[in-house]
Amino acid sequence: MFDIQHFTQINPPHRLLMGPGPINADPRVLRAMASQLIGQYDPVMTGYMNEVMVLYRELFRTQNRWTMLVDGTSRSGIEAILLSAIRPGDKVLVPVFGRFGHLLCEIARRCRAEVHTIEVPWGEVFTPDQIEDAIKTVKPRLLLTVQGDTSTTMLQPLAELGEICRRHGVLFYTDATASFGGNALETDRWGIDAVSAGLQKCLGGPSGSSPITLSDEMVEVIRRRKCVEEGIRTAAHQDGDDEMIYSNYFDLGMVMDYWGPERLNHHTEATSMLFAARECARIILEEGLDAGIARHELHGRALVAGIQGMGLETFGNLQHKMNNVLGVVIPSVVHGEEVRKMLLEDFHIEIGTSFGPLQGKIWRIGTMGYNARKDCVLQTLTALEAVLNRLGFKTTQGAAMQSAWDVYAQESR
């Protein structure tokens, strides 16, 4: 029997989220979201939308006019770009170095692309030459990359790929969901045509809004597929020459017309999520984007030192590790899920499990956004060490902490 009295008010327990994301939101972001709503065409609201465009241009390091939000989780931003750019039958190349490369293949396949992949073992990344060779062979219309694949914790270097793509007439997209804000990303300097991201990783916000940016060339590709909605079409509207986009929600031409001066009604902007996205950007830019990335690098490095000091093995090529997440090989004497459960139940600290070939083999520990802090790193290390000791893995008590502290001490010298 249904009884509404059984449903008490939202009151989640305190957790320290040290997995690959989502992580704890910055309290400023939560407060921004608690602001009362205003109408979608209120000049204050459209003013906030314009400000979001300016703020995210700074974060993406771009002059791209079309820098805005897609209303959905990170994956909605990926799909909006792929559906808007890929025509059925288009060839795309995906360098796969983890689960999220497979996701790009999956989404591209749903766009009816002809999907080509190259792969490296999980824990490695591609050289520019490997990617250029594949481009020469496949001759794709688009290169779809992941910048930081949390499934392996690896960060694909992108700086040289734009030039390669330009040379071969290939459009260049990157999914920066997990890396954005915690690792360098230079949209214009690196010649990236489209980037999508999310709030719930290094940006310190909740999942549910996906910032994207589109180059002029990408915009042109999308504009050629223009198709104005029946209910609001007037005689002045004209469709493009190219094949329509097989989605209304993800038709970025329509999303641009909604964010642009025409303010052509499409969806109703998710106001609270926009407030969140704006505050995430403000927090990062007040600290300074480079300073924030350096902070992620520092705490990431301290975490590595602590984990190694504990006698645990790290996963993958550390040269190419994302600043904000670390793979830790689960020692054979313990059961990975038992450790995670004890950390969550007794310390309210969450670390991540893994997918696919790494399932049961590594944990993923994140230090990002609001949780890229010394206290978070040290608390996680002490708790993990205590749990491991309890479950029979021997460490030199305190060595992990000293190693992490050494990193911080060096930094402040």
Added chain:
Amino acid sequence: MFDIQHFTQINPPHRLLMGPGPINADPRVLRAMASQLIGQYDPVMTGYMNEVMVLYRELFRTQNRWTMLVDGTSRSGIEAILLSAIRPGDKVLVPVFGRFGHLLCEIARRCRAEVHTIEVPWGEVFTPDQIEDAIKTVKPRLLLTVQGDTSTTMLQPLAELGEICRRHGVLFYTDATASFGGNALETDRWGIDAVSAGLQKCLGGPSGSSPITLSDEMVEVIRRRKCVEEGIRTAAHQDGDDEMIYSNYFDLGMVMDYWGPERLNHHTEATSMLFAARECARIILEEGLDAGIARHELHGRALVAGIQGMGLETFGNLQHKMNNVLGVVIPSVVHGEEVRKMLLEDFHIEIGTSFGPLQGKIWRIGTMGYNARKDCVLQTLTALEAVLNRLGFKTTQGAAMQSAWDVYAQESR
């Protein structure tokens, strides 16, 4: 030159949102959204997800197991259902009585459906016979209806359509975005196979989450198109026999597997929006769904009385008006946008403009969700009367207010 100091904290002015939605969020919903995040597989989080399913079954008046949220605005729920149900080439029938009927056609066309429509003049709705006749002629696989089309303020009666659809082997979907929570909707009793809604109308929340419900028959249709994502596929997973769904984000099979016991990773649930959706449902169910609908009816009726008392003409067939929104014919002596601007600037009250054939001809005034209250109705009426008087439209001063008050007085007798 970019300067972060120019971007001050979110601080929207107070507005009374009396348009067709979004409207002011219930402060309880805003507070729920300000709660700190927890991990997506935290037992507390999956517990909240399960509770959301139970709460929305009550709101949708259904036993449907698959009652959940799509992470995006209302339109994302529509598109998720249409993309998941419609195979390219499928025939669909859309009875169009306003802009949002055109939207269903538009989305169905993007799903590559063969779209058939019937139309009535804006301000009217269809009889069951008109719809059955069209079903006999078109023989569609799906009937796509709008329950309440805010563009005309009309509410399509749905009670008899399920039986008709059952008789002709047609799947029956309705878009209840604007009507949900403020007008009767009996998913199971009326035999509706799929319903989608949004939070920003009668539910008193922000845009950005779309509650949906799917009948067993609809689920079967979707399951036949199952296609497990590459990155997380195991040997135990099997694809369906039918054509794949041409979207990953909107593949409701995947969304079900994420909400179901397997908890198969898809998107990362938009936690803050889920907290909002849960609180919206709790507020309504504490009042009682029927009591809440009666409240919408009462304030809608008071608004009609007030508007008529002011000597203004209402739009459309009042017999079929939605409880929560009223079309008001703009008197010829004033300019509609000038009135709206003055209401917004001098009273901070927002009323709605209109689309398509009604643009510039009617205003749309809403009384819904948190704003379905006596004070909101009376404030709006006094302000509108004052502005109209100021701009040269003559009323019998105070008559509007007395008429509205009479409605309230009758009710409390």
